[in-house]
Amino acid sequence: MTDTTANVDVNVNQKLKEAYFTASQGQLIWTRFKKQKAAMVGAGILIVLVLAGFFAPFLTPYDPTIAGRNKDYVNGAPNVPSFCDSNGCSLTPFVYTYNRTRSIKTNFRWVTEIDKDARRYLVFLPEGDQYKFLGMNFKTHLFGVDSGKIHIFGTDSTGKDIYSRTLQAINTSLAVGTIGVFIAFVLALIIGGISGYYGGWIDSVLQMMTDAVRTIPTIPLFMALAAFIPDTWSSETRFLFISIILGFVGWPTLARRVRTHLLTERNQEYVLAAQLCGASAGHVIRRHLLPSFTSYIIVDLIISFPYMVLSETALSFIGLGLKDPVNSLGVMLQNVTSADVLLNYQWYFIPVIFFIILVLAFVFVGDGLRDAADPYADTKK
């Protein structure tokens, strides 16, 4: 009896060991990553935000552009749905009806009045503004109200729903970041790859060039590049152009990392074996060297992501990046820059909170991944 349990134990142990030694780089990183609480929380928040951005048209009740504006509720405060008030409770949450009036009593200024007796009940999956998703047209949104409109984060100076804009902005900023990171990544792979694989004078020349590009301050350079954009460009072209700029300026750091990886790997025996078999340089890099550090590259990409988002916001903020019809986080941040907002319309700051959370989540995940990808992390201390 005891013999068999011991046997099972050994078997289990053996299996665990086997699993450990045969695990791929990615599996090992994931196992280590799971142990870090802060990074896991960050990853959870990040996934929620990315999904929210992706499904933004469905999750938000209104069109984030001028087409979805509510001209009767300009600079309106957020409507918070509630269940109970002095008139009693209801099972479905509701918001109040607001009326805008202007008379001699209000000194002829538009004033919003809340009518507590006219409730607007929340409804789920109503038909609303049409939107395109994955190439198809839809009309159903997650929630809405039975009459009038609901603005849970309030509205801006043109009556656009801030909640709808925020989610859409996350989507745009992530898209800009993705394209930027992708371009930077391809450039880094090519330049860092050549430099690291061949070494010698090619490496020295490429390194010198990389260092020269790295010394130029990027934001002033961005500004110079963005100044090319003629005012007549459509928002889509502008968007693409900004992403490309971000990519073209972001490659040096990544290229350096790729080069260092390659320099250490290229002297390994398996590379020599492949070369002796007559494999071409491109083949060796693609089939043997790249897979050896794909997971590290992914980590690097995630780490460089928040900087892309930050650069986009900075650019849009000084008015050289994306502009108002497009909703990006930078555009949303730009909207908070007046004293009027701080004094009277504090709900403009809600997107700022989203922005900070997004960047923080990225940084935590990136940091956790970096620790997880370090093969010596466990042996240290």
Added chain:
Amino acid sequence: MQFFRFAITRAFLAIFTLILVSLIVFSLMELVPGDCAERYLAFKSSQGGAITIADVEAERVRLGLDRPYMVRWGSWIINAFQGEFGDSCILRLNISELLGQKFWLSLAICLTSLLVAYLIAIPVGIISATSKSPWLNNSLRLVSYLGLALPNFLLALIIMLFSTVYFGDTLTGLFSKEFRDAAWSYDRVIDFLSRAWLPVFILSWSATAFAIQTVRALMSDEVGKLYVTAASARGVSGRRLLWRYPARHSLGPIINSLGFDLNRIFNELPIVALILTLTEAGSLLIEALARSNDQQLAGAIIFMLTASIVAINFITDIILALTDPRVRRSILG
């Protein structure tokens, strides 16, 4: 002797980098649609004069814009090394006169921010790397991440708006009204200092966050090494141990990265300048680019910024070589 050879090699490398950078910047400025001749004449035509194609061509010849690209770059870079950048396209003033003092003010602000950042980051980073308390560690981490996630411009904006509302002073600008155009005097310096703390604080905000992370990473690498164990076995302990052994070793890479830290601060300068309505090189750059497309001025500013980074890199290399013989040997092979 070895040191002088090192210094000369480094100086050549620095000049080479500058030339390469100047080519990049110059090409960029060339790519901007339209040239200086058109801008001059556009200004003239706005004053009511009639302009013909021949006028534009004549202006091009006068400005030397008809020469081949490489020749123009050559003359630009030769002049740039002498601190002469020609006239601004839009403002029609001599650029070095326009920039002069403003550039040095900006540089002073940026360098001070860098200094402040490391004055805070070195002790904090060492504490965070060596302390065993997870609570202290995590809270320090969160604070330094916030430095990253809360962008400078937002912080500047919040501080400014609060001070406007609660103190009635916007704290913007580098000088009070009465000192803006005055000559340097004792009072003006005091006035400058009473206002410059805000941009310095805001610029050093995220620089500190980055610096803490660097110091922390370097220190936690060094603390585990054998020579530290050996030193503590000899009976050196506490602060003395940290300062004399691992801290000295981590200082090298930190000095090495100062140039790139300065680069990061330069990145934030124009944005902070925009919000605080500072009147220095950063805001001049924004004006040159965002409002008027003044390529001559923008190119000069970017070149000067890069030149100061290259200079810092050169100086830090020299300092490192003076203190560390390994560095001297590394470049000479």
